Amino acid sequence: MQREEVIARIEAAVPQAQEIKVEGADCDFTAVVLSEGFAGVSPVKRQQQVLAAFADVIASGELHALSVRALTPEEWQKKQAQSLTQLAL
Secondary structure: OOHHHHHHHHHHHOOOOOEEEEEEEOOEEEEEEEOHHHOOOOHHHHHHHHHHHHHHHHHHOOOOEEEEEEEOHHHHHHHHHHHHHHHHO
């Protein structure tokens, strides 16, 4: 599976996504998906929304691993600020 296909599937599953970052290759990827549409949605439901787009390729073995961080843009900014604060200590 190609990185571009992973991005396209996430775009289809989360059309309101403001940003999608995907790293990895072949059958092992990590994705960060930022969307205001995730506000008020549990972390499990967010991941399920993204992973549903990959059910066929996971079942076939074409994709072995997809790690998903599904956040609102505000949550992402807070996590980035926390990381910078921890680095400064």
